Amino acid sequence: xxxxxxxxxxxxxxxxxxxxxxxxxxxxxxxxxxxxxxxxxxxxxxxxxxxxxxxxxxxxxxxxxxxxxxxxxxxxxxxxxxxxxxxxxxxxxxxxxxxxxxxxxxxxxxxxxxxxxxxxxxxxxxxxxxxxxxxxxxxxxxxxxxxxxxxxxxxxxxxxxxxxxxxxxxxxxxxxxxxxxxxxxxxxxxxxxxxxxxxxxxxxxxxxxxxxxxxxxxxxxxxxxxxxxxxxxxxxxxxxxxxxxxxxxxxxxxxxxxxxxxxxxxxxxxxxxxxxxxxxxxxxxxxxxxxxxxxxxxxxxxxxxxxxxxxxxxxxxxxxxxxxxxxxxxxxxxxxxxxxxxxxxxxxxxxxxxxxxxxxxxxxxxxxxxxxxxxxxxxxxxxxxxxxxxxxxxxxxxxxxxxxxxxxxxxxxxxxxxxxxxxxxxxxxxxxxxxxxxxxxxxxxxxxxxxxxxxxxxxxxxxxxxxxxxxxxxxxxxxxxxxxxxxxxxxxxxxxxxxxxxxxxxxxxxxxxxxxxxxxxxxxxxxxxxxxxxxxxxxxxxxxxxxxxxxxxxxxxxxxxxxxxxxxxxxxxxxxxxxxxxxxxxxxxxxxxxxxxxxxxxxxx
Numbered sequence: 220x221x222x223x224x225x226x227x228x229x230x231x232x233x234x235x236x237x238x239x240x241x242x243x244x245x246x247x248x249x250x251x252x253x254x255x256x257x258x259x260x261x262x263x264x265x266x267x268x269x270x271x272x273x274x275x276x277x278x279x280x281x282x283x284x285x286x287x288x289x290x291x292x293x294x295x296x297x298x299x300x301x302x303x304x305x306x307x308x309x310x311x312x313x314x315x316x317x318x319x320x321x322x323x324x325x326x327x328x329x330x331x332x333x334x335x336x337x338x339x340x341x342x343x344x345x346x347x348x349x350x351x352x353x354x355x356x357x358x359x360x361x362x363x364x365x366x367x368x369x370x371x372x373x374x375x376x377x378x379x380x381x382x383x384x385x386x387x388x389x390x391x392x393x394x395x396x397x398x399x400x401x402x403x404x405x406x407x408x409x410x411x412x413x414x415x416x417x418x419x420x421x422x423x424x425x426x427x428x429x430x431x432x433x434x435x436x437x438x439x440x441x442x443x444x445x446x447x448x449x450x451x452x453x454x455x456x457x458x459x460x461x462x463x464x465x466x467x468x469x470x471x472x473x474x475x476x477x478x479x480x481x482x483x484x485x486x487x488x489x490x491x492x493x494x495x496x497x498x499x500x501x502x503x504x505x506x507x508x509x510x511x512x513x514x515x516x517x518x519x520x521x522x523x524x525x526x527x528x529x530x531x532x533x534x535x536x537x538x539x540x541x542x543x544x545x546x547x548x549x550x551x552x553x554x555x556x557x558x559x560x561x562x563x564x565x566x567x568x569x570x571x572x573x574x575x576x577x578x579x580x581x582x583x584x585x586x587x588x589x590x591x592x593x594x595x596x597x598x599x600x601x602x603x604x605x606x607x608x609x610x611x612x613x614x615x616x617x618x619x620x621x622x623x624x625x626x627x628x629x630x631x632x633x634x635x636x637x638x639x640x641x642x643x644x645x646x647x648x649x650x651x652x653x654x655x656x657x658x659x660x661x662x663x664x665x666x667x668x669x670x671x672x673x674x675x676x677x678x679x680x681x682x683x684x685x686x687x688x689x690x691x692x693x694x695x696x697x698x699x700x701x702x703x704x705x706x707x708x709x710x711x712x713x714x715x716x717x718x719x720x721x722x723x724x725x726x727x728x729x730x731x732x733x734x735x736x737x738x739x740x741x742x743x744x745x746x747x748x749x750x751x752x753x754x755x756x757x758x759x760x761x762x763x764x765x766x767x768x769x770x771x772x773x774x775x776x777x778x779x780x781x782x783x784x785x786x787x788x789x790x791x792x793x794x795x796x797x798x799x800x801x802x803x804x805x806x807x808x809x810x811x812x813x814x815x816x817x818x819x820x821x822x823x824x
């Protein structure tokens with residue numbers, strides 16, 4: 220009899236376990252990724268980070284969402300997760316790298332939280348983040364300029380150049396633009412043996428911005444392009460002339476166009492107004508047609524085209540002996556000393572103005588908003604001028620390991636100058652920057668140096684001087700104009716890119732210009748060429764705009780937790796390479812949406 224009671228108890232326990240499991244309702248259905256609207260056709264390959272949506276679960280109080288590199292969603296494979304979602308859609312705030320698998324490399328799932336507890340997890344949605352194309356050469360072509368097709372989802376490009384004198388030597392550099400000048404081939408050697416044939420490859424790159432849970436690689440790459448060969452005509456001598464600024468559009472003497480990004484500059488010739496031929500040139504940009512108020516100083520190059528580089532200029536020779544050696548060398552990147560204008564004004568090239576966070580040079584210009592607003596540019600011949608010896612003394616003691624020294628008088632000393640520091644035997648140093656009388660060195664001091672010890676810039680070094688006044692060059696007609704106006708973020712076309720719960724409780728994408736949603740809608744926008752981050756603001760009124768809240772994100776979508784009522788939102792890109800401290804691009808037009816209050820009804824039973 221006891222055995223019967225035990226068996227009955229065991230059956231009851233198993234029955235209870237089974238009924239408890241049965242009470243766990245099925246997970247959300249139709250989980251999928253999308254770029255702009257939740258009703259897009261379902262795909263599994265994306266060039267950048269998608270948002271995600273799913274069918275609403277009846278009675279859901281909130282949702283939990285997880286991204287993983289494993290369809291088992293183990294802890295060590297977790298990429299990103301969130302909870303407390305009140306809308307059946309989610310924006311991922313980090314930018315995922317390019318990553319592919321067989322068949323998928325990333326997986327998403329979601330579950331609802333109800334009054335009875337969480338539901339089961341949904342079936343995993345597998346997807347890849349992948350480059351859609353390999354860069355191809357783009358036209359029109361200009362001497363000294365490389366151009367290639369942009370790759371959607373890329374945050375930049377790695378360019379691989381081959382030394383024409385030694386094919387075993389190559390040079391890699393990074394750029395955000397889909398073009399680059401050929402300064403390595405022309406600088407200090409403009410004969411056809413160096414410049415006639417340019418051998419290059421390029422690959423797209425995607426940088427992970429934001430932190431993943433499991434530490435995915437910070438940088439991912441597309442495949443290298445095939446080996447491309449570009450040919451250049453013989454270098455054109457004669458008067459220096461400006462020809463065009465180039466990006467997706469061309470601005471020249473016949474038309475002034477607006478560029479979405481910092482353009483490339485194309486010019487020809489080598490001879491100054493005074494009839495002297497030079498081998499080096501510098502593009503300079505001004506806010507006025509008289510070329511008196513500079514806003515941008517280019518790096519010194521020998522090529523007939525110039526595209527600003529975020530990674531810095533060539534390692535130009537710093538001595539007469541190095542100038543001679545450079546005539547047989549393929550120059551690498553390095554430090555360029557301060558430039559000197561024809562009237563003696565000292566300036567720092569923008570390619571030496573590095574952002575302290577990104578470590579990239581601030582080589583972009585502000586938008587020219589308003590009718591008729593534009594920039595004026597010219598190209599200056601640059602002369603190589605030998606330094607005289609300068610002697611000063613330490614004004615403060617300098618301990619071993621210090622990367623800065625303070626001298627009594629730093630006049631005449633600039634970035635790139637070689638220095639002899641201290642009394643005999645003197646210690647060798649290289650100036651990286653000079654602010655007032657404080658000199659920053661490339662490496663720390665090996666020894667302690669006392670106040671009063673000598674600091675000598677020996678003779679034999681070289682500086683790079685503009686050979687003309689910019690106002691004279693522009694007055695002589697060597698000037699062109701261009702505009703820069705980044706297209707605002709596109710937040711929709713016939714209807715805004717907004718998805719969320721309709722007032723009736725279904726997942727919808729906006730169909731009208733003033734959509735209505737219950738809960739927190741997810742807004743999306745198309746990427747902006749020059750942006751590496753975005754800012755979104757919202758206001759109760761369209762005009763006057765009164766910012767009620769704002770957020771920044773690396774993604775191209777964001778969930779807005781707004782109270783019920785009528786709202787307006789706008790989006791703009793942020794460009795970390797913008798000169799100065801104001802990095803915002805143009806705002807999109809305000810978008811209207813309505814957040815409704817919840818509706819309740821009594822259900823019998």
